[in-house]
Amino acid sequence: MKELQEAKTKYQSLLNQLSDPELISDWERFEELSKEKAKLERILNLEKEIKQIQKRIEENKSIISAGEDPELSTLAETENLQLLEKEKNLKEQLHSLLSKEKAKGPKAILVEIRAGAGGEEAALFASDLFRMYSKYAQKKGWSQKILESRPSDLGGLKEAIFELKGENVFNKMKYEGGVHRVQRIPETEKQGRVHTSTASVAVLPKPKKTEIKINPNDLKIDFYRASGPGGQYVNKRETAVRITHLPTGIIVTSQTERNQLQNKENALAILQARLLEKRERDQLEKLGDKRRSQIGRAQRAEKIRTYNFPQDRVTDHRIKKTWHNLEKIMDGDLEVIISALEKAEPEQ
Secondary structure, X not given: OHHHHHHHHHHHXXXXXXXXXXXXXXXXXXXXXXXXXXXXXXXXXHHHHHHHHHHHHHHHHHHHHHOOOHXXXXXXXXXXXXXXXXXXXXXXXXXXXXXXXXXXXXXXXXXXXXXXXXXXXXXXXXXXXXXXXXXXXXXXXXXXXXXXXXXXXXOOEEEEEEEEEOOOHHXXXXXXXXXXXXXXXXXXXXXXXXXXXXXXXEEEEOOOOOOOOXXXXXXXXXEXXXXXXXXXEOOOOOOEEEEEEOOOOEEEEEOOOOOHHHHHHHHHXXXXXXXXXXXXXXXXXXXXXXXXXXXXXXXXXXXXXXXXXXXXXXXXXXXXXXXXXXXXXXXXXXXXXXXXXXXXXXXX
């Protein structure tokens, strides 16, 4: 069962975090991790108890099938009826706890879209993806806030980072992480040739306030004037913010707001999400190849989907499934794809 395996991986990750000597100085974080550990232990103990009952049922079946002692066989049959009822109840409890664990995913995420290979056409495709996710978010009733946006000369997007907040947002959007490929005839193409371009998407859970604490001494903060397409300055004041996290070398920027403080808050939100992603990736690597798994999203470099406009189709390469009516999908009708990915998840 995939949910059970995820619970085991998460439990191992929590043990690694709780063994960090520096955690003792962050009591709030330690308390939060300890509570999470206790919840996961309930799940793992239930699984252990179910396995023990199943083993006892099999032993009783052997006694019954042997038929050497009628009295013992009768006792085994009576006990099995009780054990089967207990097994059923424990499985229901386990299913309930796993369902709660799955539905509990982060209620706020950061989505990063970056134009890849294909120049201006890739930037236009990145803009199309941004519009698609924005429309999908509206349909789901999620709120959206743009944290960073870098437009291209022809109205596309070199990069967009935005926050989505709402019920089940991570569990739905986690499938979108990876490389998206588009095949179509660009407006600038004179000879009608189909071009292939790419854009990458990353879906990052937004950390809780207690989850990632940043030492102000670890930050180098620069302010500069915001610029638009072509690099021309669109602001007379230095409102754009660039933050460098010195221990990791991670650099984030924000220039979408009109004042320094809001841009600084946006940049810090992006930095926290990147640091959480790095921490989770590092922890998974420590678990070794056998226990390594995706943290609910595709790797940034993995090609996941192709949007073919001349043939009016979208293909998701992970489940090898194709849909038509591409324009409708690009207009935010993503549920048909995400539902298929949800159903196929245990098989992936």
